Amino acid sequence: MKFGLKFVVAAAAIAMLATPAMAAKTVKWKLAMTWPSTLTPLASPPAQVAKLVEEMSGGTFIIKAEGKEKHKAPLGILDMVKGGQYQMGHSGSYYWKGKDISTVFFTTIPFGMTTAEQYAWFYYDDGMKYMQQVYDRFNVLNFPGGNTGVQMGGWFKKEINAIEDLKGLKMRIPGLAGEVFAKLGVNVTNIPAGELYTSLDRGTIDALEWVGPGMDIKMGFHKVAPFYYTGWHEPASEMQFLVNKRAYEKLSPEHKAILQTAMKTASADMYYENFAASANAWEQMKTEFPNIKVKTFPVPVLKAMKAASDELLAGYAAKDPQFKEILESQQTFMKKARAWTIISDYNYIKTSIELEQ
Numbered sequence: 603m604k605f606g607l608k609f610v611v612a613a614a615a616i617a618m619l620a621t622p623a624m625a626a627k628t629v630k631w632k633l634a635m636t637w638p639s640t641l642t643p644l645a646s647p648p649a650q651v652a653k654l655v656e657e658m659s660g661g662t663f664i665i666k667a668e669g670k671e672k673h674k675a676p677l678g679i680l681d682m683v684k685g686g687q688y689q690m691g692h693s694g695s696y697y698w699k700g701k702d703i704s705t706v707f708f709t710t711i712p713f714g715m716t717t718a719e720q721y722a723w724f725y726y727d728d729g730m731k732y733m734q735q736v737y738d739r740f741n742v743l744n745f746p747g748g749n750t751g752v753q754m755g756g757w758f759k760k761e762i763n764a765i766e767d768l769k770g771l772k773m774r775i776p777g778l779a780g781e782v783f784a785k786l787g788v789n790v791t792n793i794p795a796g797e798l799y800t801s802l803d804r805g806t807i808d809a810l811e812w813v814g815p816g817m818d819i820k821m822g823f824h825k826v827a828p829f830y831y832t833g834w835h836e837p838a839s840e841m842q843f844l845v846n847k848r849a850y851e852k853l854s855p856e857h858k859a860i861l862q863t864a865m866k867t868a869s870a871d872m873y874y875e876n877f878a879a880s881a882n883a884w885e886q887m888k889t890e891f892p893n894i895k896v897k898t899f900p901v902p903v904l905k906a907m908k909a910a911s912d913e914l915l916a917g918y919a920a921k922d923p924q925f926k927e928i929l930e931s932q933q934t935f936m937k938k939a940r941a942w943t944i945i946s947d948y949n950y951i952k953t954s955i956e957l958e959q
């Protein structure tokens with residue numbers, strides 16, 4: 603009996619401990635993003651994922667999102683997620699082109715697909731398959747993380763009338779587009795975001811590209827460079843969610859489903875947020891700064907850009923079989939997707955404009 607009572611007391615003590623033991627099972631993750639945590643809409647998807655995951659899991663899965671002001675390593679996100687210092691990251695795939703050139707396909711490429719075409723390639727063609735294949739070597743999972751839509755070609759102090767006008771032009775333009783412009787004689791530079799306005803104002807650079815009206819308006823470029831060129835180089839820039847593979851595999855099936863749903867919701871929402879921001883900002887810019895001139899590069903300039911871009915892509919494809927395979931997958935899908943875009947969206951807009959005239 604005496605032994606029995608001890609046993610009951612011990613069992614009761616274990617039962618009392620059970621509650622805190624279960625609470626300790628709450629999953630706590632950290633996410634590092636390339637952007638300052640205030641730079642919306644780019645910083646919106648991580649914040650939204652954190653909120654949705656906590657709500658949907660009833661507080662059993664918590665993600666703490668940190669901006670670059672905290673971790674100070676905006677271009678170290680992939681390494682930090684790979685190494686496990688952070689379970690998640692939010693960035694842009696093309697920042698890793700130095701590690702693997704095929705990463706560019708999961709952001710955007712010059713003269714590539716529109717947002718709708720690219721999402722169709724990701725989710726209903728081979729995009730996700732190739733994306734995982736490329737990121738496998740880093741031991742991370744990669745998911746779409748929000749799209750900017752067509753980015754503008756940038757702000758120029760002087761009008762571009764011919765290819766000659768590009769020669770010696772000092773411009774901030776990153777990624778493959780920078781490589782294209784460099785081939786055409788542009789003096790391509792990379793300047794931190796915080797110094798861009800001053801550089802443009804003082805003539806350290808003659809032109810730059812950023813995103814679109816929604817984000818450009820906060821930078822003030824329209825006050826110092828009146829020519830606003832339409833886009834060709836980033837037709838559908840997709841952000842990315844990086845997830846450490848080991849951390850993901852430890853999640854329960856419920857938490858995995860919650861995380862996936864939250865990421866897909868947040869990435870779709872960034873596109874809507876940025877679209878609305880650009881529509882509003884463009885209306886404001888046109889009213890307050892009637893001197894802004896929207897221009898499209900002349901056809902011979904665009905043809906030279908397209909030829910330089912094709913040459914660049916073919917060069918990478920010749921050196922890298924995986925790059926070649928993904929490029930062909932995108933090109934094949936884009937051909938049929940574009941045929942549909944032309945008779946649907948493009949014709950609808952064209953018809954609407956003709957009715958107004």
Ligand code: CA
Nearest residue numbers: 753811812813
């Ligand atoms: Ca850009």
